Amino acid sequence: MILSVSEAGVVLVIAPHPDDEVLGAGGTIARLAAAGREVHVCIATRGRTDRFGPDQVATVSTEAEAAHRRLGVARTHWLDHPAAELDTEPHGALNASLGALLSDLAPQTLLVPHLGDIHRDHQLVFLSALVAARPTRDVYPANIFAYETLSETNWNAPYLTPPFVPNVFVDISETLETKLEAFALFESQVRPSPHERSIEALRALATLRGATIHRRAAEGFVAIRQCC
Amino acid sequence: MILSVSEAGVVLVIAPHPDDEVLGAGGTIARLAAAGREVHVCIATRGRTDRFGPDQVATVSTEAEAAHRRLGVARTHWLDHPAAELDTEPHGALNASLGALLSDLAPQTLLVPHLGDIHRDHQLVFLSALVAARPTRDVYPANIFAYETLSETNWNAPYLTPPFVPNVFVDISETLETKLEAFALFESQVRPSPHERSIEALRALATLRGATIHRRAAEGFVAIRQCC
Amino acid sequence: MILSVSEAGVVLVIAPHPDDEVLGAGGTIARLAAAGREVHVCIATRGRTDRFGPDQVATVSTEAEAAHRRLGVARTHWLDHPAAELDTEPHGALNASLGALLSDLAPQTLLVPHLGDIHRDHQLVFLSALVAARPTRDVYPANIFAYETLSETNWNAPYLTPPFVPNVFVDISETLETKLEAFALFESQVRPSPHERSIEALRALATLRGATIHRRAAEGFVAIRQCC
Amino acid sequence: MILSVSEAGVVLVIAPHPDDEVLGAGGTIARLAAAGREVHVCIATRGRTDRFGPDQVATVSTEAEAAHRRLGVARTHWLDHPAAELDTEPHGALNASLGALLSDLAPQTLLVPHLGDIHRDHQLVFLSALVAARPTRDVYPANIFAYETLSETNWNAPYLTPPFVPNVFVDISETLETKLEAFALFESQVRPSPHERSIEALRALATLRGATIHRRAAEGFVAIRQCC
Amino acid sequence: MILSVSEAGVVLVIAPHPDDEVLGAGGTIARLAAAGREVHVCIATRGRTDRFGPDQVATVSTEAEAAHRRLGVARTHWLDHPAAELDTEPHGALNASLGALLSDLAPQTLLVPHLGDIHRDHQLVFLSALVAARPTRDVYPANIFAYETLSETNWNAPYLTPPFVPNVFVDISETLETKLEAFALFESQVRPSPHERSIEALRALATLRGATIHRRAAEGFVAIRQCC
């Protein structure tokens, strides 16, 4: 299994904003960490305090740290690009900071947001991750998968923007509850049902992705590139 | 609302095999029927008794009748093409029998299976429905939507066969339980969780489709053609 | 009919530049207005006078007002973002002003330009409209359709940019002439045949879209999201 | 110009049924023939007299001959596969008869129906033409283009079946009237407006395709393969 | 690595006709076998002697056995459906024989032809393989990848049929020569350069796929489904 403990190497989950990594891959992170894999999370942006207020920015950061502890994340890396304003920076800036992180960590596997998400930040993080991971030398991330983010992935334009059709499924039957607990730690981000950012919606998605592969719960991904 | 009671005209749900109409559109059928709309179901095939056994064929037919009563279906039409063997008949045969039914009922709205479903019968029923509904004269079905069938729609080839990306959502908050009861009446077809044909998977799908539009439960459809 | 008078609620047509709303949806606007619906138009940009000259900017604004009166538009909203330069603003700016307008009007139906249009402004208006219309609470625009703009929609890259394949057709047999008159009021924008912005090309498009549904004239749209 | 007289070699237009070649490429045929190119037409099927009646079959054949004379076609080849029943024959049968014709004529350019047309015969003719034209030796058709057939191309499923997005435009300003006259000779096939098979719809399509390239009339094609 | 020796379980390569498995996955087969994995090959069809002649049929079978020995294939399974005539059988027939083989072998990984190949047999084998591998119970093939077949994959219709865009790359630097030797054993099938079925074309493809991931040689695949 690509994401199993039997594979050597670091896993890096790249999130545009804190909580995307939990919504999209929390169960997989918990499973990998429980199996002894070294999982890092990179948060590409930080809210500008003059836009979101210093309290909210601090709150989300604290929530993220708690959630990552719950999942067993080895380390969280903050790139501090401006949240919800990535399009105001040169594309090269994000390419550069992601490139530097990849040089440092030399991850074998990347989990990235989906190009088809409605949030411009998600699209730009996806594109920069691919630039940073280009196979231009002997060593580069061998596996890249895009994850599914409730409240982003389903709200773009059907048939006009790139669809999310999962072709990689990770069984999270054993770690779904951990994922939900980790998401619940983002108190400032959780919404009551029937919002897509609710615990109920997350559970339903996991049940559905699981049923597709005859498992109790799963997370779906889109395969971007795998090198064997 | 396209599918609401404020619209005049008959609704026809075309199913390749009995239970597809419930899996894909049971909640919508129940809502329309409750609102006073005349909803018909057409089952395109019937199992050959030398293939499926006379008991199973009779059982499924009986189950279908009970389920349709539960949903409030006005009438069920059996076309009796050979189940799981539609590809052994000339394409024109199904075109003809669907065409005759459309002439009889003059439905305003069609609900059809999805072209991207993995079952060849589903693909052929979709294509024949479009042929039968061509706008070659003044009167024809003004609205055509494709529904989503658990155990068919998610098992085809991601990115190589037509994806199901819902762009029409029908709120079934009030009729989800009726849908699940109707599906439970197909005792021979229901599977235990975590199979995709389980009550749990159906409920998860409805919860997810609902969350996408901030409702407690919904069914998703793909818009094929609407004429206003 | 989704766009019919039997539906309650406001219709909002969002145009990148004045005249797009007439090219793409003039016949539909006229039909809805004639049937008593409240139709608003939002023009996302205004030409900078140092780029287009004060006369041209004033001329186009005056033409737009006259055309909208001809069609029966209830009110025109100018957002005054910089024309042909939307990419020089942060994406969030347009999101914000469209979001504010949606809060004010609470439209039930949005008509938006097509993501696949060749003009960068059209693409950005489409994306911002979807962001502003996300279903994050109980009330949001239930229906979103993209319209077709001659001189924008057909000039992008076939098979590489999102195609316009109409799946919603509105019969404008009774309002085609009104649409053509309204477009003719944009004297500074109309071009002689065989330019795509000519009266002749507009009439040919309406005839073709009409023939596809066996009507004398129609406008085609792409369904983005409908919630029933 | 690919299709111009300055190019040597035979042009072969492959039609599933008589009149498709005129609907899709009549203006191009007339222009090429007028310029001295040798243009052949191949009709893949003939109606079975027990299905369509001997009179209708004879009528359509006579109409086709007259139309082809009007356009300047060098020769018409009838393959006599069963009309509207191509799916009842082995795929290899049509491959073989098209392959034999290609061996005989060694055409440089093929005009074929569109894979995305709603008629199963059109889809099968497209696929067989590609098989017959595979570049397995030094000589093969260097250019293959798919044409657009009113009453077939616009009635398939938007976004689920292959779209027709023209990327090759042939100016038929000088031969549009000849095309319409040739189509009018198919008296048994022409329908009154607003049917898609009407003279009015054909003229509107030509005007629209022309406007896209700033010409009075054009036919649109999709490039399948060109070898230079 | 998904296809590495560190994974337990059988690998099954499904080929429509003998030599497709070598063209598409010969280097991967050789690498897996060398690493101790149990690799089976299934040939879906056998040429009818009244069509291809008894000598050619026997020759190809003998060549296949020799090639498989060269690659280290554990066992070759012949399903004996009619070559180049799969469309003359009911779809269910191939579903059934592939289903039986999957029950016997319980493979963990399937390598299948590409849905977008020009040969109808390839398309039908792909579809039947997916039907046979549906995740309807606890055990099923966890990984499915489609391979690339020179002389089939590049000759279908660009942008109208499903494209082959590799997202899984297997390094075959160490086994490319073995692959080419195995293909050379198909003396009746190899063609001289510049035919696509030539040794030179196979080597060029391996070099190109390798360069994309900075390796000397690789085979490309499309990920269909992976369950972890």
Add this chain to the structure above:
Amino acid sequence: MILSVSEAGVVLVIAPHPDDEVLGAGGTIARLAAAGREVHVCIATRGRTDRFGPDQVATVSTEAEAAHRRLGVARTHWLDHPAAELDTEPHGALNASLGALLSDLAPQTLLVPHLGDIHRDHQLVFLSALVAARPTRDVYPANIFAYETLSETNWNAPYLTPPFVPNVFVDISETLETKLEAFALFESQVRPSPHERSIEALRALATLRGATIHRRAAEGFVAIRQCC
């Protein structure tokens, strides 16, 4: 042949950065020039000396001039937009400078980079070229083709970004060696095998594209628009 000497008119190859034109179309340029066609190259950007160093910028410019002489390019046009930073300029700036060049040269044929390339500069150059070439008057570039750039075209996201599926093939059997010599003149850009920017990868690509059309070497293009 579209690109042959028998066609009148200028050919313009637009490259985001020096060497893209050689990687993508060097063999075609050499063949056209040898046949007497007037071929221009436009380099959209120049490296900022504070980013790339004055030496590297000068070196690449000198290499480009030498390579273009080797290919027989009539003239090289430098637009001097900022390399790797095109997204920091207004989209209109590049539109304007390309528009001015097109007005000057009135090229009949454009060769442009591919929209699906991973480099943001390539995407923006493609889009601006299409804007500049819109058919808004009688004269405009009749033919537009996108070329394939090793180290850009294969590294974007399979199935999520626009794929490069060649449908136009130019036989470069006679000019492949010239192309490779011209690329070798870019000493600062060539990389050793197995990098995609190596001579070996370029040769493999030409061999593969050639085999697809039964020629010793070819370059592949995607048809964007052709007007005849």
